[in-house]
Amino acid sequence: QKEVEQNSGPLSVPEGAIASLNCTYSDRVSQSFFWYRQYSGKSPELIMSIYSNGDKEDGRFTAQLNKASQYVSLLIRDSQPSDSATYLCALQGTSYDKVIFGPGTSLSVIP
Amino acid sequence: GAVVSQHPSWVICKSGTSVKIECRSLDFQATTMFWYRQFPKQSLMLMATSNEGSKATYEQGVEKDKFLINHASLTLSTLTVTSAHPEDSSFYICSARRSGATGELFFGEGSRLTVL
Numbered sequence: 001q002k003e004v005e006q007n008s009g010p011l012s013v014p015e016g017a018i019a020s021l022n023c024t025y026s027d028r029v030s031q032s033f034f035w036y037r038q039y040s041g042k043s044p045e046l047i048m049s050i051y052s053n054g055d056k057e058d059g060r061f062t063a064q065l066n067k068a069s070q071y072v073s074l075l076i077r078d079s080q081p082s083d084s085a086t087y088l089c090a091l092q093g094t095s096y097d098k099v100i101f102g103p104g105t106s107l108s109v110i111p
Numbered sequence: 112g113a114v115v116s117q118h119p120s121w122v123i124c125k126s127g128t129s130v131k132i133e134c135r136s137l138d139f140q141a142t143t144m145f146w147y148r149q150f151p152k153q154s155l156m157l158m159a160t161s162n163e164g165s166k167a168t169y170e171q172g173v174e175k176d177k178f179l180i181n182h183a184s185l186t187l188s189t190l191t192v193t194s195a196h197p198e199d200s201s202f203y204i205c206s207a208r209r210s211g212a213t214g215e216l217f218f219g220e221g222s223r224l225t226v227l
Contacts, residue, residue: 018130042203043117043221044155088154090216098145099206099216103154 003027004102006089012086012108019076023030023089026070032092033065033072039085039103069099079109115207116140117219124195125227132190133203141207145149145216146178149202160189161188177217195226 006026013019021035028104032051037108038045048063050056059101062075076083089102114137124130134144142163148157159180160168167180179191188207192199202223206216 045216045218046215049215098157098160100157101147101155 003075003100004089004091006087006102006105008103008109009106013079015079015109015111016082017079018110019079019083019107020088021072021074021076021087021107023038023073023102025089025091027091027093028067028070029093030067032107034090034092035061035063035072035074036088036090036101037083037085044088049055057107058097074076076107078109081111084109085106085110113207113209113217115141115193115205115217115219117205119222120220121223121225123225123227126196127194129191129193130195130224132192132203132205132224134188134190134207134219136186136217139207140210141188142185144182144205144207146180146188146190147204147206149204149221156202157227158190167210192224194218195224197226200224200226 003026035066037047038044048062049067053065053067060077064073086104086106088104090099092099116135116137118133144161146158148158149155157170158173159181161182163182163185169175177193182188202221204221206217
């Protein structure tokens with residue numbers, strides 16, 4: 001089983017809608033979770049980090065973590081065409097461990 | 112913010128030559144840097160973990176003699192692709208973590224290597 005799994009997409013949502021991106025992982029000792037956004041031909045940029053169960057909100061973005069179920073999600077409210085990108089879920093085990101990335105979900109926001 | 116600069120952003124070389132890519136943390140010290148490779152429409156694959164003042168730790172399947180990593184200071188790590196071949200053509204991305212910090216990585220702009 002792969003360590004980090006995401007639906008490859010593409011996920012298409014109309015402008016203004018909520019985009020929901022999901023990620024599951026297999027390593028129960030994972031403690032830190034991240035969502036990165038990557039535009040085509042560019043390097044990833046950090047959107048959210050989440051470390052404890054529950055929701056974490058930052059502007060239009062909400063990360064949700066459920067360690068018991070081993071999933072983490074990202075909600076994007078009021079989606080904009082500029083949100084069209086690949087979203088990478090990443091996780092880290094214990095402190096100072098390497099960060100492992102999922103395959104990414106391609107999001108397309110249709111004007 | 113935490114800025115990581117990578118150079119060159121793109122390079123074209125002939126098969127058999129070596130190419131060096133630099134990764135610098137501009138406004139923070141980075142004990143640990145990570146080198147990733149990304150093929151088109153694929154995710155980031157960790158190649159190696161670069162630790163300041165010690166040998167890099169390579170992921171399984173990555174040839175350490177082909178991908179030489181040096182982390183001589185707290186702000187600079189280099190990746191040298193030796194005897195490059197067309198199959199080495201890829202997008203190479205470095206990332207850094209603040210010394211003493213955990214988790215969040217800050218990425219360089221990436222270096223696109225094309226081997227003819």
